[in-house]
Amino acid sequence: MALGFDISLAFLVVVLAAWTIQVHDTYSAVLAFVVFGLLVALIWVRLASVDVALTEAAIGSGVTGALLLSAAALLRPTESTVAPPGAAWCTAAGVVCAIITAGLGAIALLLPDPAPTLAPLAAANLPQSGLGNPVTGVLFVYRALDTLLEKVVLVLALVGVWSLAVDRLWGGIPALWPATCPDSTLTFLAQLLPSVGLMLGIYLCWTGADHPGGAFQGGALLTAMWLLVMLAGVRAAPATGLLSLRLLLVAGPTLFLVIGLSGFAIAGAFLAYPPGYGKPLIVVAEGALTLSIGVTLGLLAAGPAERAREP
Amino acid sequence: MTLALDLLTIVGVSAGCFFFVAGTVGLLRFPDALTRMHALTKADNLGLGLIVLGLLPQAAGLGHALKLVAIWLLAQVSAAVASQLIAGAVLRQRSAIWP
Numbered sequence: 001m002a003l004g005f006d007i008s009l010a011f012l013v014v015v016l017a018a019w020t021i022q023v024h025d026t027y028s029a030v031l032a033f034v035v036f037g038l039l040v041a042l043i044w045v046r047l048a049s050v051d052v053a054l055t056e057a058a059i060g061s062g063v064t065g066a067l068l069l070s071a072a073a074l075l076r077p078t079e080s081t082v083a084p085p086g087a088a089w090c091t092a093a094g095v096v097c098a099i100i101t102a103g104l105g106a107i108a109l110l111l112p113d114p115a116p117t118l119a120p121l122a123a124a125n126l127p128q129s130g131l132g133n134p135v136t137g138v139l140f141v142y143r144a145l146d147t148l149l150e151k152v153v154l155v156l157a158l159v160g161v162w163s164l165a166v167d168r169l170w171g172g173i174p175a176l177w178p179a180t181c182p183d184s185t186l187t188f189l190a191q192l193l194p195s196v197g198l199m200l201g202i203y204l205c206w207t208g209a210d211h212p213g214g215a216f217q218g219g220a221l222l223t224a225m226w227l228l229v230m231l232a233g234v235r236a237a238p239a240t241g242l243l244s245l246r247l248l249l250v251a252g253p254t255l256f257l258v259i260g261l262s263g264f265a266i267a268g269a270f271l272a273y274p275p276g277y278g279k280p281l282i283v284v285a286e287g288a289l290t291l292s293i294g295v296t297l298g299l300l301a302a303g304p305a306e307r308a309r310e311p
Numbered sequence: 312m313t314l315a316l317d318l319l320t321i322v323g324v325s326a327g328c329f330f331f332v333a334g335t336v337g338l339l340r341f342p343d344a345l346t347r348m349h350a351l352t353k354a355d356n357l358g359l360g361l362i363v364l365g366l367l368p369q370a371a372g373l374g375h376a377l378k379l380v381a382i383w384l385l386a387q388v389s390a391a392v393a394s395q396l397i398a399g400a401v402l403r404q405r406s407a408i409w410p
Contacts (some may be wrong), residue, residue: 193388
């Protein structure tokens with residue numbers, strides 16, 4: 001029964017992937033991609049990787065879907081005037097993708113049995129950190145530097161999006177979707193849902209220390225609620241030049257960096273935690289990161305400034 | 312008692328699946344956006360509702376049962392709002408074509 005479910009799930013994902021590639025309309029391709037992400041999240045659940053499943057659903061499907069949708073909406077007016085790529089380009093892209101797929105498949109199939117793993121070592125040393133969720137342990141203890149750099153990259157990506165704005169509009173207000181229209185039903189949802197969504201986002205961040213969840217998943221939920229509120233017109237998008245907004249953006253990475261640097265003084269190494277204080281420090285860093293990730297992702301989806309800031 | 316609860320689960324989930332199949336058939340067969348949405352809401356509302364009802368006897372405790380009901384309620388809200396928005400878009404499109 002379970003095998004049948006897994007096989008049909010895998011089959012559906014492959015068919016959906018093929019359909020996403022061959023469909024001509026960008027908008028349909030993005031919708032298919034969002035569904036594809038949700039099905040892949042289901043696969044991660046079947047593989048007992050709930051952390052990865054949550055991230056895939058929230059980031060891979062949700063936030064990326066929102067970014068792609070806004071891109072598709074922007075491209076729509078010019079889409080029909082652009083000539084599709086020629087047969088040579090399509091063949092070249094297909095060949096490169098096929099080689100990558102075959103390479104990944106070969107690596108997965110040719111792994112020695114049992115596969116080389118650091119999991120037992122990681123699990124054996126986890127209790128020292130005071131954390132219960134091994135994924136959070138890897139992210140904030142063993143590979144904390146990667147996690148820190150990842151958050152910095154996110155802010156850099158936002159700087160990249162903002163620099164698309166015209167010079168005189170720098171620090172202005174993002175336009176959000178071009179095709180939004182006020183609707184009382186959407187207003188109702190934007191007033192009702194954030195109470196549930198914000199609570200769930202904070203819970204995901206808080207529970208990440210011991211159960212599946214964490215800063216990225218929680219932050220993505222905050223983003224979703226904020227985007228809903230902005231799209232429904234309940235609250236306007238903030239001016240990108242606001243000092244408080246920019247402080248929020250860097251609060252998480254900065255706090256994480258400060259904790260990391262103070263590791264030199266109190267624990268003898270960068271990003272090291274003193275014994276007994278690992279969990280509280282990680283929870284504080286995660287809280288700040290959740291807020292920063294939520295704001296950064298929301299502004300990424302909102303796009304560059306397109307209106308001047310009111311004086 | 313367990314048998315009765317299991318029976319309730321089987322009946323509830325099967326009936327829910329029936330509404331999902333019926334809703335999907337409607338989505339594929341009905342002629343325009345509004346009727347297709349009418350079919351989909353049956354799947355979302357009745358289908359998911361019956362499946363949740365069927366799963367309630369299998370919940371590990373009151374907390375799990377409440378979570379299941381919360382999932383159904385959230386899906387209800389999102390389905391209701393999404394169908395209102397789509398219907399609104401359809402109406403605007405129609406009045407743009409036939410003013």
